Amino acid sequence: MREFGYQRASDVQGAVALLGADPGARALGGGTNLVDLMKTGVERPAQLVDIRELPLDRIETTDDGGLRIGATVTNSDLAAHPEVRRRYPALAQAVLAGASGQLRNMATVGGNLLQRTRCGYFTDVTQACNKRSPGSGCPAVEGEHHQHAILGASAHCVAVHPSDMGVALAAFDAVVHYETADGPGELPLAEFYLPVGTTPHLETALPPGALITGLTLPPAPVAAASRYRKVRERASYAFAIGSIAAALDVRDGVVHEVRLAFGAVASRPWRAREAERALTGGPATAEAFGAAADAELAAAAPLPHNGYKVTLMRNLVVAVLTELAEEAAR
């Protein structure tokens, strides 16, 4: 087999030192994606720094009423946490919509943010792929792309980000915290993922050698009435072809606050700010929901075989917001 180094870090400083010392080093969380990709040769790290023993496995309430979630919290623990379920139900639902029980027991929050696309060209080392092998081309544009991006893509890459969790985090303005040799830093999720442009292999704004230490979720009362809905090609154990995280606060029939994020439509979880703007202060009706979806999706540039995603996302916006509005009215 292909040889690689393995070291287990016991504290954050140690992990950061190990990651900083070797540009070929990668942090190993649950390994549910990285190890798979190592087996197929897509990822070839020289060094794995196992961070599972780091003291980053807690979920705590912040002083302002938000949540702080450690990077090595498992998906299972995140979804099961009473405060997550109470304050950000869409986040728990999103996590539970992904993978399987066994995988969720292993997968970590930090790793989830950094997981790679499941584009079939990316995962096959015999194929060209600008993300895996910069400059080799993107066969998906002309080839198989019915699951690919309709928003924010470029001719260089049309892959989608696979995370369910990230969609809910995008809706709730999560902030990613990291540590480097030079000290700590943070990135709002909206700035965490880089635009595709001509450099699809550069996926995040994390500085080299940085270790994600956790997330914070700012307080968001609107999130208490939130929902995640995922559509996929089988009932379980498949990535989304379209998903939505939505939160809605309706007062007297008027949208007081709304959060919307889309999954499986872009290289990153897609915060639907145009739709939010269109809705805020307006009526909470199916017509308004549809018009808001249209406003967001006006920027969509579907490929020949994924135009259905425009319809799908519009339908999901209308369906999920209608459900939330009806529940609020009860």
Added chain:
Amino acid sequence: MTTVTTSTAGTTGSVGAAHARLEGRDKVTGAARYAGEVPFAELAHGWLVLSTITRGRIRSVETGPVLEMPGVLTVLHHGNAPRIDGNYQGMMGPPDPVIQVFQHDRVPHAGWPVALVVAETSEQAREAAESLVVRYEEEPHDVVFGAGSPGAYVPDSETPTEKGDVEAELASSAVVVDAEYTTPEEHHSAMEPHAAMARWDSGRLEVVDSNQGSMWVASELAKLFSLDPGAVRVRSEHVGGAFGAKGIRPHQVCAVMAATVLHRPVRVVLTRRQTFSLVGYRSPTAQRVRLGADADGRLRAVDHQALSVTSTVHEFLERSADAGRAMYAADALHTVNRLVRVDVPTPTFMRAPGEAPGSFALESALDELAEKCGIDPIALRARNEPAVGPASGLPFSSRNLLACFDEGAARFGWAQRDPRPGIRREGRWLLGTGTAASSFPSGAAPSTASVTAEADGSFTVRITAADVGTGARTALTLIAADALEVAPERIRMKIADSDFGPAMVAGGSMGTRSWAWAVTTAAADLREQLALGGGIPPQGITVRADTGAAVQALTQKERHSFGAQFAEVAVDVTSGEVRVRRMLGVFAAGRIVNPLTARSQFIGGMTWGLSMALHEEAVRDQASGGHVGADLAGYHFAAHADVPPIEAAWVEDPDPDDPVGIKGIGEIGIVGAAAAIANAVWHATGVRHRNLPIRPDRVLQAGTAAHGAG
């Protein structure tokens, strides 16, 4: 010497009672060893290197650097591999050239075997194989298949059915259905990938394999390597699924080559990804069905034309149009199977070859006809029940299709069904139910078996049967027990060893029927011998049977299993999701040997049908000619959450003139299941889905009849 006790024991009744698999405990505890995990001293490991181009020539295989890598023993390729002889007629005709590995520099399709790296460990072999540089001269390829594919032809192996004047009958029909259906490329995806160990032992070639016919594999290896048939022994103790893909395949040939070159045991295990190009698959199909009927639904014409794909190097015909040859009475019947050759791997038999895709088209078309005639779909089928084989004119050995529909309709609650489409709603879900008929030929092939009365009062049965996970070992034990009139505990059932002699493979739903015939014949002969009295010598008394003549003498009849499939679905047309809520299959499949494992086979087949209806589809990239997502993350089959409660039942289906009374049950479960689901989707939404799988994007774009397309 012991005294004979069998003739008076008179124990029968094992057949028909539920018995757990004999090897079930070993399997669930891990004690059962599969071909990839049987230990051998000095075992070396081979790893296949497959072409990354789709068409062209190998210019060079740069073995130098790889041979320097740790543990690497050899690299076999077209420049140095032993010569083999593929010019022969095997059990299934001439061999697929993909098994004639490393004999020339041509690459006829993506994923063609170009080299085998052998090393001390599997990891070393893999590392070296993935490092091996192979240079190619690439040529343009064509992998496109569809209804309009140029170059379609009727192969020599196909005899179209031509009865009556289809065009005239269509012209005078009050109601006509003329529709095109497609099914995609589908893969067997057995849980256990292919694995084989080969070694030479005292001048004999021994292969430990995972296959569905050890005699089949042994005879092909003997021919390929120009060996005396007796010099090859193939065993296949446990098999983790086969479904038609586990015959002679490149891994066995590679293992034998490497064992011959290295003079030590070599094992070759395929990766999941490799199985997508090396072990066959179900061809995509494009089918056109035309039905003409009187206003009351009486069929005047059935025309079923099917197109499937084959490779440029070998011919395999997916006989989809055969599905209707024995189904419905019609004044005119026309069926034809055509092929088109492109630069893809050769397809092969996959669970219910022909019938699975063919029944989707035909049974969907019947449902469309029922709708157009305003007749209940079951009544339509009853109205067209034939007295004799519609194409052959032969009598049916037994035909209990309508009994299946009667029983199924009662269990499913069909009488309460409102035939109008698109009117049942539950929240975001539209609900519908559908039905379809099912049938599969019931053949038999010559087999040999031996039964030994042991001195201790037990019996040993030897037959080159294969238990591919179906419970065949257990079923044959029950059959032997009844034939010998002893309790099953006194039977020692030895299977899957080519030294036991020729026998049918586990295929064509013919295995248990063919093997049971040989076992009961041998047992009957043995009982006659034992009835003469006298004792049993220490080596026992062995009787062999060969059913060759008896199978030949079987009266020419239409012999089929039949079934009725029912499904209820929920469809969300705003997301495109389809969920199957329940399925029921009622089958007339002869004598059921072991109700426990039979039920598993039926519901397993029905689950395949569900998966075919909604999920399965191998996607080929036209530019590269290879697959996209050739693994179980990319190739979706139904997950547990997709599979609803499935009920399988059977009706009496006796045939007093049949020597065994058993019909196959391995394949009929899938037949018609996809059509039942597609018909239920129509009933839910009012929109016909004629292209499988019924993916969310297709449902979403089709919408509902009420809202129109889009």
